[in-house]
Amino acid sequence: MTRQFLLVPALLVVASTAPAGTPAMAPAKAAFARFKSEFIEAYWKQNPESAVAVGYYKYADRLPVPDAAERRRSLGFGDLWLRKAKAFDEASLDVQDRVDLRLIRNELESERWAATVFRGHQWDPSSYNVAGTFGLLLGTEYAPLDARLRVVGKRLPRVPAYYAAAKAALKDPTLEHTQLAILQNKGALGVFGADFLKQVEGSTLTSAEKARLKADAARAQAAIQDYITHLEGLEMRLRASGWRSFRIGKKLFETSFEYSIQAGCTAEELHRRALAEKEKLHGRMAELALQLWPKYFGTEPAPADRLDLIGRMVERLSQTHVSAEGFVAEVKRQIPLLESWVREHDLVNQDPTRPLVVRETPEYMRGVAGASVSAPGPYDPKANTYYNVTPLEGTAAQKESYLREYNEYILQVLNIHEAIPGHYVQLLHANQSPSLVKAVFGNGAMVEGWAVYAERMMLESGYGGNTPEMWLMYSKWNLRVVCNAILDYGVHVEGMGEAQAMRLLTREAFQQDSEAREKWHRAQVTSVQLSSYFAGYSAIYDLRERLKAQQGRDFDLKRFHEQFLSYGSAPVKVIRELMLPKVN
Structure with a gap:
């Protein structure tokens, strides 16, 4: 999921001052407010790409070149602000500020680890792609077109140097990330294609400015094509001589899990919980399948094998789906229905006032997931939120396989997850968080976990009619979340191979072949992210059930949701601390 932000962060400007007539801040709180304000401004200056992703455009005309000098500057920046952060005594801060301090430290420490230990810049060619930020600047109406084109015009001349640095940085890349980089950078070429030229011609820039933009765009396209050609040659050499494994191993996986998930448990512990949850889901699904069997199979004897029984019933229900041509249209149709149900x-x-815009996934974003949300950040909360849906491609058989996976039941759950009340609603709430730190340094496990939690919550509210069909197919979807964590750990830590992964996904998670192969590919080009869904979901559900047990009849579901979402995209263990301060 990508994020977006605005021009002048008024919230930061006033963060360390109190309105007239109100009590002054305590010295420690005032000092920390100044620190946060200065840090975030310095962070955006150092990381202008990240700033644009959250809607802060002050430094948008800068395109950092990812060379050795830039990496040294980034490490120096992190070391400086870590020293400043460590100067604060947590005991002197209130609980909200303590959480913000931990989030800042975690962000800086994880970036240092990624640059010095993980070193993805050396082996992951897909980490180099200019399309995302250029696409946001050209497609987000944060300023008049002429102003945005002039910002783009300042960045464009640096694109050739950017890709030259990328080529120089790569050492011992994986084949899988090389192939992904080729696919996504081919999509990047389109960012400077016909639509861009139309924008230039439709502007009121001078003839000289237009000519310069067109010439620089042509040079940018040439640099991207040169990178693609370089990678295609690299791919051939890798195939001939062998390549680095995409598996990151237990030590790197556990450290990455600790920094990015912040779950309060280890990756190994989450893996064990996922294995146990898989067994529970199989038991519940077998009961539902047996209940439905006579309705769909009449007097035919039900299979004795539990997985065969579930698989037969899931396959029968999966046959009801929309057409390939109507897939995106059906997504659009369901959004207002979900809005009405939640309301x-x-x-x-x-x-x-902030409608969700369903669009086809831009080409430079394809190759990892079939659906995603691109949301604005707290600096630009009025910008569009996009629900990216990738059109169906491939053979008739491949399309049919995909449609059976996203059948009548599952497509509804997908739209709950990605849109309402999943990612779209959560990210709108995050933008309203009084803590900018909690909003901008969002935790992926919380974001994904909320979307998964929203699926179950909607069915608990009666969505789908409480039919055994809907609950069975939801359980299949939920089983995918559980198996994501099993696959992620299994692939990168335990050495799970393709055949074993495909058996897990098709035989035990009842996924269509096309979905399973896409997930196997995703497990190869990402690590830890697939674990975030189950980690976040299980933590949110546990927190809700704990509060329900404590509050009894006083528990209010909407109040829980509103309070939970008010803390931005902070890790669930942090939100738990804020909602249950007396619980260990």
């Missing part, structure tokens, strides 16, 4: 059942507040 009528008073589950969580929505913002009717």
